[in-house]
Amino acid sequence: MAFAPSPIPSRTQYVLEAVKHGILTGGLSPGQALVETELATRFGVSKTPVREALKTLAGTGLVVMSQYKGATVRTVDAAMAHEVYDVRLLLEPAALRRTLARRASLEPARAALIRADAAEDRAERSLANREFHRALYLPCGNPLLARMLDDVRDQAALVSTVAWAAEPSWEREAGEHREILRRALADDADGAATALHDHIASFVQRAFPEGDHA
Known part of the structure:
Protein backbone atom coordinates (compact mmCIF):
# COMPACT_ATOMS: atom_id res chain seq x y z
CA MET A 1 0.00 0.00 0.00
CA ALA A 2 1.20 3.50 -0.75
CA PHE A 3 0.18 4.98 2.60
CA ALA A 4 1.20 4.15 6.15
CA PRO A 5 -1.45 2.34 8.20
CA SER A 6 -2.99 4.19 11.11
CA PRO A 7 -1.71 3.19 14.56
CA ILE A 8 -3.81 0.46 16.18
CA PRO A 9 -5.55 1.71 19.37
CA SER A 10 -4.07 0.26 22.56
CA ARG A 11 -7.16 -1.72 23.57
CA THR A 12 -7.42 -3.22 20.12
CA GLN A 13 -3.72 -4.07 20.21
CA TYR A 14 -4.14 -5.70 23.63
CA VAL A 15 -6.98 -7.90 22.40
CA LEU A 16 -5.15 -8.65 19.16
CA GLU A 17 -2.01 -9.84 20.95
CA ALA A 18 -3.97 -11.88 23.48
CA VAL A 19 -6.03 -13.66 20.83
CA LYS A 20 -2.95 -14.21 18.66
CA HIS A 21 -1.09 -15.69 21.62
CA GLY A 22 -4.02 -18.02 22.29
CA ILE A 23 -4.06 -19.18 18.68
CA LEU A 24 -0.31 -19.68 18.39
CA THR A 25 -0.04 -21.60 21.68
CA GLY A 26 -2.99 -23.86 20.99
CA GLY A 27 -5.16 -22.28 23.68
CA LEU A 28 -7.62 -21.40 20.93
CA SER A 29 -8.10 -24.37 18.64
CA PRO A 30 -8.43 -24.31 14.84
CA GLY A 31 -12.08 -23.94 13.94
CA GLN A 32 -13.01 -22.52 17.37
CA ALA A 33 -15.59 -19.72 17.30
CA LEU A 34 -14.40 -16.30 18.43
CA VAL A 35 -17.53 -14.65 19.82
CA GLU A 36 -17.20 -10.89 20.17
CA THR A 37 -19.33 -10.60 23.32
CA GLU A 38 -17.44 -13.40 25.06
CA LEU A 39 -14.06 -11.94 24.18
CA ALA A 40 -15.16 -8.45 25.22
CA THR A 41 -16.19 -9.76 28.64
CA ARG A 42 -13.02 -11.81 28.98
CA PHE A 43 -10.73 -8.87 28.25
CA GLY A 44 -12.84 -6.19 29.94
CA VAL A 45 -13.35 -4.10 26.82
CA SER A 46 -16.21 -3.14 24.53
CA LYS A 47 -17.01 -5.10 21.38
CA THR A 48 -15.41 -2.46 19.14
CA PRO A 49 -11.72 -3.25 19.89
CA VAL A 50 -12.54 -6.96 19.72
CA ARG A 51 -14.12 -6.53 16.29
CA GLU A 52 -11.16 -4.50 15.02
CA ALA A 53 -8.66 -7.01 16.42
CA LEU A 54 -10.44 -9.90 14.71
CA LYS A 55 -10.47 -8.01 11.41
CA THR A 56 -6.72 -7.46 11.69
CA LEU A 57 -6.13 -11.12 12.52
CA ALA A 58 -8.25 -12.10 9.53
CA GLY A 59 -5.93 -9.99 7.40
CA THR A 60 -2.91 -11.96 8.67
CA GLY A 61 -4.61 -15.27 7.94
CA LEU A 62 -5.07 -16.45 11.54
CA VAL A 63 -8.82 -15.84 11.66
CA VAL A 64 -11.59 -16.51 9.15
CA MET A 65 -14.54 -14.13 8.98
CA SER A 66 -17.87 -15.46 7.73
CA GLN A 67 -21.14 -13.63 7.29
CA TYR A 68 -22.99 -16.63 8.72
CA LYS A 69 -20.55 -18.19 11.21
CA GLY A 70 -18.83 -15.06 12.42
CA ALA A 71 -15.14 -15.26 13.29
CA THR A 72 -13.33 -18.56 13.81
CA VAL A 73 -9.72 -19.61 14.25
CA ARG A 74 -8.35 -20.67 10.89
CA THR A 75 -8.32 -24.41 10.33
CA VAL A 76 -5.02 -25.93 9.25
CA ASP A 77 -5.00 -28.72 6.70
Whole structure:
Protein backbone atom coordinates (compact mmCIF):
# COMPACT_ATOMS: atom_id res chain seq x y z
CA MET A 1 0.00 0.00 0.00
CA ALA A 2 1.20 3.50 -0.75
CA PHE A 3 0.18 4.98 2.60
CA ALA A 4 1.20 4.15 6.15
CA PRO A 5 -1.45 2.34 8.20
CA SER A 6 -2.99 4.19 11.11
CA PRO A 7 -1.71 3.19 14.56
CA ILE A 8 -3.81 0.46 16.18
CA PRO A 9 -5.55 1.71 19.37
CA SER A 10 -4.07 0.26 22.56
CA ARG A 11 -7.16 -1.72 23.57
CA THR A 12 -7.42 -3.22 20.12
CA GLN A 13 -3.72 -4.07 20.21
CA TYR A 14 -4.14 -5.70 23.63
CA VAL A 15 -6.98 -7.90 22.40
CA LEU A 16 -5.15 -8.65 19.16
CA GLU A 17 -2.01 -9.84 20.95
CA ALA A 18 -3.97 -11.88 23.48
CA VAL A 19 -6.03 -13.66 20.83
CA LYS A 20 -2.95 -14.21 18.66
CA HIS A 21 -1.09 -15.69 21.62
CA GLY A 22 -4.02 -18.02 22.29
CA ILE A 23 -4.06 -19.18 18.68
CA LEU A 24 -0.31 -19.68 18.39
CA THR A 25 -0.04 -21.60 21.68
CA GLY A 26 -2.99 -23.86 20.99
CA GLY A 27 -5.16 -22.28 23.68
CA LEU A 28 -7.62 -21.40 20.93
CA SER A 29 -8.10 -24.37 18.64
CA PRO A 30 -8.43 -24.31 14.84
CA GLY A 31 -12.08 -23.94 13.94
CA GLN A 32 -13.01 -22.52 17.37
CA ALA A 33 -15.59 -19.72 17.30
CA LEU A 34 -14.40 -16.30 18.43
CA VAL A 35 -17.53 -14.65 19.82
CA GLU A 36 -17.20 -10.89 20.17
CA THR A 37 -19.33 -10.60 23.32
CA GLU A 38 -17.44 -13.40 25.06
CA LEU A 39 -14.06 -11.94 24.18
CA ALA A 40 -15.16 -8.45 25.22
CA THR A 41 -16.19 -9.76 28.64
CA ARG A 42 -13.02 -11.81 28.98
CA PHE A 43 -10.73 -8.87 28.25
CA GLY A 44 -12.84 -6.19 29.94
CA VAL A 45 -13.35 -4.10 26.82
CA SER A 46 -16.21 -3.14 24.53
CA LYS A 47 -17.01 -5.10 21.38
CA THR A 48 -15.41 -2.46 19.14
CA PRO A 49 -11.72 -3.25 19.89
CA VAL A 50 -12.54 -6.96 19.72
CA ARG A 51 -14.12 -6.53 16.29
CA GLU A 52 -11.16 -4.50 15.02
CA ALA A 53 -8.66 -7.01 16.42
CA LEU A 54 -10.44 -9.90 14.71
CA LYS A 55 -10.47 -8.01 11.41
CA THR A 56 -6.72 -7.46 11.69
CA LEU A 57 -6.13 -11.12 12.52
CA ALA A 58 -8.25 -12.10 9.53
CA GLY A 59 -5.93 -9.99 7.40
CA THR A 60 -2.91 -11.96 8.67
CA GLY A 61 -4.61 -15.27 7.94
CA LEU A 62 -5.07 -16.45 11.54
CA VAL A 63 -8.82 -15.84 11.66
CA VAL A 64 -11.59 -16.51 9.15
CA MET A 65 -14.54 -14.13 8.98
CA SER A 66 -17.87 -15.46 7.73
CA GLN A 67 -21.14 -13.63 7.29
CA TYR A 68 -22.99 -16.63 8.72
CA LYS A 69 -20.55 -18.19 11.21
CA GLY A 70 -18.83 -15.06 12.42
CA ALA A 71 -15.14 -15.26 13.29
CA THR A 72 -13.33 -18.56 13.81
CA VAL A 73 -9.72 -19.61 14.25
CA ARG A 74 -8.35 -20.67 10.89
CA THR A 75 -8.32 -24.41 10.33
CA VAL A 76 -5.02 -25.93 9.25
CA ASP A 77 -5.00 -28.72 6.70
CA ALA A 78 -2.46 -30.05 4.22
CA ALA A 79 -3.59 -27.68 1.46
CA MET A 80 -3.24 -24.60 3.67
CA ALA A 81 0.11 -25.76 5.08
CA HIS A 82 1.62 -26.43 1.66
CA GLU A 83 0.32 -23.13 0.32
CA VAL A 84 2.05 -21.16 3.07
CA TYR A 85 5.24 -23.19 2.98
CA ASP A 86 5.44 -23.00 -0.80
CA VAL A 87 5.74 -19.23 -0.46
CA ARG A 88 8.51 -19.70 2.09
CA LEU A 89 10.32 -22.18 -0.16
CA LEU A 90 10.25 -19.73 -3.05
CA LEU A 91 11.34 -16.67 -1.09
CA GLU A 92 13.34 -17.51 2.04
CA PRO A 93 16.38 -19.21 0.48
CA ALA A 94 16.66 -16.38 -2.07
CA ALA A 95 16.43 -13.78 0.70
CA LEU A 96 19.12 -15.59 2.70
CA ARG A 97 21.45 -15.56 -0.30
CA ARG A 98 20.98 -11.80 -0.54
CA THR A 99 21.60 -11.36 3.18
CA LEU A 100 24.88 -13.26 2.89
CA ALA A 101 25.90 -11.39 -0.26
CA ARG A 102 25.51 -8.13 1.67
CA ARG A 103 27.57 -9.58 4.55
CA ALA A 104 24.88 -8.52 6.98
CA SER A 105 25.28 -9.39 10.65
CA LEU A 106 23.95 -12.82 11.65
CA GLU A 107 24.22 -12.09 15.35
CA PRO A 108 20.40 -11.73 15.72
CA ALA A 109 20.01 -15.22 14.26
CA ARG A 110 22.56 -16.62 16.71
CA ALA A 111 20.78 -14.88 19.61
CA ALA A 112 17.43 -16.33 18.49
CA LEU A 113 18.89 -19.85 18.56
CA ILE A 114 20.10 -19.30 22.11
CA ARG A 115 16.62 -18.10 23.14
CA ALA A 116 15.01 -21.12 21.47
CA ASP A 117 17.30 -23.53 23.31
CA ALA A 118 16.49 -21.83 26.61
CA ALA A 119 12.73 -21.62 25.98
CA GLU A 120 10.56 -22.95 28.78
CA ASP A 121 7.39 -23.49 26.77
CA ARG A 122 6.16 -24.04 23.24
CA ALA A 123 5.02 -20.44 22.77
CA GLU A 124 8.42 -19.02 23.69
CA ARG A 125 10.19 -21.56 21.50
CA SER A 126 7.92 -20.82 18.56
CA LEU A 127 8.58 -17.08 18.89
CA ALA A 128 12.34 -17.63 19.01
CA ASN A 129 12.19 -19.88 15.95
CA ARG A 130 10.27 -17.21 14.06
CA GLU A 131 12.86 -14.63 15.09
CA PHE A 132 15.63 -16.92 13.80
CA HIS A 133 14.08 -17.17 10.34
CA ARG A 134 13.32 -13.45 10.26
CA ALA A 135 16.91 -12.63 11.19
CA LEU A 136 18.03 -14.51 8.07
CA TYR A 137 15.75 -12.73 5.60
CA LEU A 138 15.20 -9.27 7.09
CA PRO A 139 18.65 -7.88 6.12
CA CYS A 140 18.26 -9.06 2.51
CA GLY A 141 18.24 -5.47 1.23
CA ASN A 142 14.81 -5.71 -0.38
CA PRO A 143 12.10 -4.35 1.97
CA LEU A 144 9.30 -5.67 -0.25
CA LEU A 145 10.71 -9.20 -0.14
CA ALA A 146 11.05 -8.98 3.65
CA ARG A 147 7.45 -7.74 4.00
CA MET A 148 6.15 -10.57 1.83
CA LEU A 149 7.80 -13.07 4.15
CA ASP A 150 6.55 -11.18 7.20
CA ASP A 151 3.03 -11.51 5.80
CA VAL A 152 3.11 -15.32 6.08
CA ARG A 153 4.91 -15.52 9.44
CA ASP A 154 1.78 -15.89 11.55
CA GLN A 155 0.28 -18.50 9.25
CA ALA A 156 3.53 -20.47 9.28
CA ALA A 157 3.54 -20.29 13.09
CA LEU A 158 -0.04 -21.61 13.15
CA VAL A 159 1.02 -24.55 10.98
CA SER A 160 3.88 -25.25 13.39
CA THR A 161 1.57 -25.04 16.40
CA VAL A 162 -0.77 -27.64 14.96
CA ALA A 163 2.10 -29.87 13.83
CA TRP A 164 3.89 -29.70 17.19
CA ALA A 165 0.68 -30.60 19.01
CA ALA A 166 0.56 -33.82 17.00
CA GLU A 167 4.29 -34.56 17.07
CA PRO A 168 6.80 -32.39 18.97
CA SER A 169 9.77 -32.13 16.62
CA TRP A 170 11.52 -28.96 17.73
CA GLU A 171 14.75 -30.73 18.73
CA ARG A 172 15.22 -31.93 15.16
CA GLU A 173 14.40 -28.49 13.81
CA ALA A 174 16.79 -26.84 16.29
CA GLY A 175 19.58 -29.01 14.89
CA GLU A 176 18.65 -27.96 11.36
CA HIS A 177 18.68 -24.31 12.43
CA ARG A 178 22.19 -24.72 13.83
CA GLU A 179 23.37 -26.27 10.57
CA ILE A 180 21.85 -23.42 8.51
CA LEU A 181 23.60 -20.85 10.68
CA ARG A 182 26.90 -22.78 10.62
CA ARG A 183 26.95 -22.72 6.82
CA ALA A 184 25.88 -19.09 6.70
CA LEU A 185 28.66 -18.05 9.09
CA ALA A 186 31.12 -19.98 6.92
CA ASP A 187 30.08 -17.84 3.92
CA ASP A 188 28.66 -20.96 2.23
CA ALA A 189 25.70 -19.25 0.55
CA ASP A 190 24.78 -22.27 -1.58
CA GLY A 191 25.00 -24.65 1.36
CA ALA A 192 23.06 -22.37 3.69
CA ALA A 193 20.30 -21.74 1.14
CA THR A 194 20.03 -25.48 0.38
CA ALA A 195 19.91 -26.36 4.07
CA LEU A 196 17.19 -23.75 4.63
CA HIS A 197 15.17 -25.03 1.67
CA ASP A 198 15.46 -28.63 2.88
CA HIS A 199 14.52 -27.59 6.43
CA ILE A 200 11.32 -25.86 5.31
CA ALA A 201 10.37 -28.60 2.82
CA SER A 202 10.99 -31.53 5.16
CA PHE A 203 8.96 -29.99 7.98
CA VAL A 204 5.79 -29.41 5.98
CA GLN A 205 6.05 -32.74 4.18
CA ARG A 206 6.59 -34.59 7.45
CA ALA A 207 3.81 -32.80 9.30
CA PHE A 208 1.33 -32.56 6.40
CA PRO A 209 2.03 -35.21 3.75
CA GLU A 210 0.69 -34.49 0.28
CA GLY A 211 -2.86 -35.76 0.00
CA ASP A 212 -3.41 -35.58 3.76
CA HIS A 213 -6.52 -33.57 4.60
CA ALA A 214 -6.49 -33.76 8.36
